Amino acid sequence: MTSGPTIHLVVNPSAGRGRARRLLPHVHNTLADAVPDGRVVVHIATDYADARKQCLRAVRETTPALHGRRDALVVMGGDGMAHLGLNACAEARADGLDVPLGVIPAGTGNDFCRGVGIPPTVEEATRLVAEGRTSRIDLTEVTGNLAGADRAFVGSVVSTGYDARVNKATNDFRFPIGPLGPLAYGALALGEVARFTPLDYRIEIDGQPRELSSVLVAVANAGHFGGGMKIVPQADVTDGLLDVLLVGDLKRRQVLELLPKLYRGAHVGHPAVEFVRARTVRIDGEAVGRDGSRSPMFAMGDGESLGGVPLNATVRPGLIAVFRA
The missing domain is CATH 3.40.50.10330 (Probable inorganic polyphosphate/atp-NAD kinase; domain 1)
Structure with a gap:
């Protein structure tokens, strides 16, 4: 024994x-x-x-x-x-x-x-x-219209817009991505640009309501996504806060120009990009088709499907201990 x-x-x-x-x-x-x-x-x-x-x-x-x-x-x-x-x-x-x-x-x-x-x-x-050696990190607790669960915890990013669509396309890809990693993600991202239409968001950030037409709204605990994309480069998993990324209603050409900047974290300061720090975020809205039709918006967390909206994201400071440098 x-x-x-x-x-x-x-x-x-x-x-x-x-x-x-x-x-x-x-x-x-x-x-x-x-x-x-x-x-x-x-x-x-x-x-x-x-x-x-x-x-x-x-x-x-x-x-x-x-x-x-x-x-x-x-x-x-x-x-x-x-x-x-x-x-x-x-x-x-x-x-x-x-x-x-x-x-x-x-x-x-x-x-x-x-x-x-x-x-x-x-x-x-x-x-x-x-x-x-361990130290404690924050997690994002997600509740709402989730698939098969009352709640889920997310370590990296909760995505609901263009980024979520690319993430889902990557998961649905029929062949192993293997060592291509970010290159494959980038190729699928380009393909999604041709099909993408903006989303109408209704969100609340620490209780303050906002409505916007946006390419994406991402809620980050840690800041990496999509095989190395620095979507929120300033994110800190020990600060007790979420970092919310809002990207405005861009044309397809502008999305193509912004995409490589996301990999490098060079989108910080872009006029269509806004960062907000918060403890709680509520996300709701619909995808708007080219013919004006509306369809449900879905969410991904840590690259896994969470379900639909509405959803609530709340920071849980120091929730777990992790072996890390």
């Missing part, structure tokens, strides 16, 4: 076109060496739904630390796995469990890791978990 901590390692073996599976033995051994009086329990997920169950089960099996380091949840994969891990740890807080989260970036996007200060390589991120 072990007396030390248990590290629950939940793995998406297909992440990075099988890279996660190939590197798993090294990650396991490195973590096992870090807790010689404890154990590393590996959970191999068969699909996204199974990964969610594995993460939730893992945090329920943790026990409070009597001394030394705590039991932990570590997920290995892309942003989808990070999203599942942070949600499992956030939900555990409601049950009085404070389970630290480790993320081993083995996917193609890894935006959550970029935004919260987790090293970009499997080797560095694994070493960071092995060292056992």
